[in-house]
Amino acid sequence: MVGPRRVAAVLLTVLVLAAVPSSAQTLTVDTAGDAVRIRAQGFSFLTGDPLARLKDGRSVRVELAAMVLPAPGRSVVAATRRIFALSYDLWEERFAVTTVEKRSQSVSHLALAAAEAWCVDQVAIPVNALGGLGRDLPFWVRLEYRVLDTDPPADSKDSSYSLQGLIDALSRRRKTDSSTHALEAGPFSLPARRSSRLR
C-alpha cells in the first residue's frame, strides 16, 4: 500500500523537478584570450512572437548587450552591444545568424539553443575595459536583450495606463522599452584562465 503522504511527496518532487529546469538561468564567465566571455545556460530570447516570426520564414533582429557592473544596480563600467539578424531555414529546419555590422559574421545550420548561445558568445567584453575589476575586486554581469523589428501594439495610442504601465511609471521605468529583458548575476572574479561560476 502506498500512503497518501508518499503520493503527495512524489507529486511534489515531480512538480519541483519539472519546474526547476525551465526556470533555471545560469550565468558563467570565462576569460578567453583578452576577452571575458559569458555563458548563459537557460537564457532564451527566441520564444513567443519572435520565434513564430522566424518559423514564418521572416528574419528577426535582436540586440544583445553584455555589461559589467561593480555591484548590482550600479552604473555600467564596460559594455559590448551587438545586433544579430536571425532567420530560420524552412527546408533545413535550422537557424542562421548574421551580425549586423560592416564586417558581418555569419553562422548557419544551428539548432535553436546553439543559435542563441552563439549570439551570447559574440558579446565578449575586453578584459582591459574592466580596469581593476575582476582581479582585485569582484564584478557583476548583466546580459540584456531587446527584440527589434517589432511593430508597436495596436492599442499603444490608448492614453490609459495599464497595470504594467502604472508600475513602470511609479518605479520610474516608464522610458525603458518593454521589449528589453535582462539577466544579472555576480559576484565574479577573474582567476587567470579559469572560469568563474555562479548560479
Place this chain on the structure above:
Amino acid sequence: MGSLFALTESMRTLGLLFTLLVVTPQAATDQKPSVPEGTIITSAQVTGFDIDRLSPGLREAIRNLAGTPLKKEQLDELAARLEAERPRYVAAVRTVMEPGGEARVFFVMGRQQDSERDDNVNKRYIVERADITGVPDAELTEALREDLKAVVGKRLDSGEADKLQESIERDLPRYDVSRRIEKGSEVGRIKLLYEARKKEPPPWLRFEPLRSNLLYHSEQGWGGFWDVNVGDRTIRFVPMFALANSEDSIEETSSVGLRFETRKLGTRRLGASFEWSWFDQDWRTQTLGALPLHSEIPVPYDTRTTVTPLLKFAITPDLSVAAGVSISELKALAPATESQMANAAVASIEFDHEWKEKSDATHRAVAGFGVRGGSRSLESDLAYTRYLGQGTYRFDLGRHHVQATGMAGGITGHAPLFERFALGDSLTLRGWDKYEITPVGGNRMIYSSLEYRYTGVSLFLDVGSVWDANTEKHVRVSTGFGFHGGPAFLTVGFPLNTDNLTAIVALGLRIPGVGARW
C-alpha cells in the same frame, strides 16, 4: 577583400545619406552650415518613415527632444537607434536653424536599396507562388496582381517582399497585412503568402473616462477614488470604490459601485451603460452647520443608492447623445424617517474632436451639455431641473501644453445636495476651499480656467463663482503653480481677491485608467 567590401558599403551608405539630405522637403538653402550645440530644439520629426511604427520608447525619446538643448551626440545616438530598429533604412540627422534662433530637427529615413544586405537564410530558395488571402478578388488591383506575379520564379528577396507588403497595405488601407513563407511543393522552393485581415473600424462611442485618484487637499484632507477597467474594446465592467471622496460635489462619500458599458449594440452608433453605486455620506460640519440657514435646500441624507441606465447614440465619430434615467434613494439621517427618492430623466450631448498639424501640434476640443430633470412623473419626491454646459480646449506641442476650460450651470426647483454645484477643490478654483466659500454648494455656477504647462511645471489662473439665485454673486479668482510627473501632481493655489492670502496645496495621483483586458 573584406575591407574593400566595407569601403564599398560605406560609400553606398554615404551616397544614400547624401541623397536623402538633398531631397528633403525643405530647401537645402535654408540650412545654415551648422546649428550650434546647445541651441534649443523647437520640434523633432521623422520623415520618410511613419513614426507610429517605431517602438514607443524611441518615439517618446524623439518627441522629448523638443524644448531641450541640441546635442549632436544625442541626435547621432537616436539616428543609430532608428537604424537598429529599422535595419532596412538608413537614418540621417538634419538640423534647421529657425529665424528666432531655435532649431528644428529632422531624422531623415530612407530605405536601403542594397539587396545584398538580405540576411534571411531563405533568400537562396525560389518563390514558386505568391498569393494574397483574405481579400475579395474584386478589391485586388491589376498592378498588385502584376507585382505578385513578378516575384514568382525568382529567389526570395526580403527587401522586395517588404516593398510588396507596403504596396498591399497602401492599396488596401482597410486591411491589416501580414506575411509568411511556407515550404513549396519541392525542395528548394517556397511560397510567399500575404494574409490580409479586415481592420475593425474604430469605435464611434467613447467609454466613460476613468478617473482613479488619491488626493490630499490641505483644507479638505485625504480622499481617494478607484475605478478599474475590466473588458475589451467593445464592452467593459468598471468596479468603483471611494474613500472620503469629495471631488466635484459638496458630498463627502465612501462608496462602492459597478458600471457596465457597451459601445456597440448591433452597430457602433449605438451603445449603453448601466451603473449602480452606493454612497455612505460623511457630511462636513460646515455643511451641516449651514443647512439650517437654507430651508429651501432638501435635507441631508445618510446613504444614497443610485442606479443609472443610459442609451447612447453616435451621430458622427465626434458627436454623440445619451439619454436615460437616474434613480436615487436617499436614506434619511434621522432614524424612523422615510427615505426620499430623487429620480431624474437625464440627457446629454457631447462633442470630442482631436486634430493634428504637420508641425506635430495636437489640438483637442471637448464640449458637452447635459440636462437632468427630477419629476413627480418619475416617482421622485424632489422636482428640479439641472443644466450643465462645459468645454475644454487643449493644445500640445512638444513640451508645451495649454488648456482652457469653461463651465456654466443652473438648477431650478428643489435639487438634492448631490446635484448642487461646488467649486474649490483640487481641480477647480484651486486656492479656495469649497466648504468655506459655499458649504452647501449653489444652484448657479460659472467657471473658467487657463493653464500652461511646460514639461512638468504648470501655471494656472482660475476664475469662478457658485451662488444661489436669490443671493449675490461673488466671483473668485485664484492662481498658482504645479508640478506634474506621470500620474503624480502637486499644485499650490493662492486666492487673489481676498484679504486672507492662504496657499492651498493639493497633491496626489491622478490615473486616467487602470485596467485589464480579456
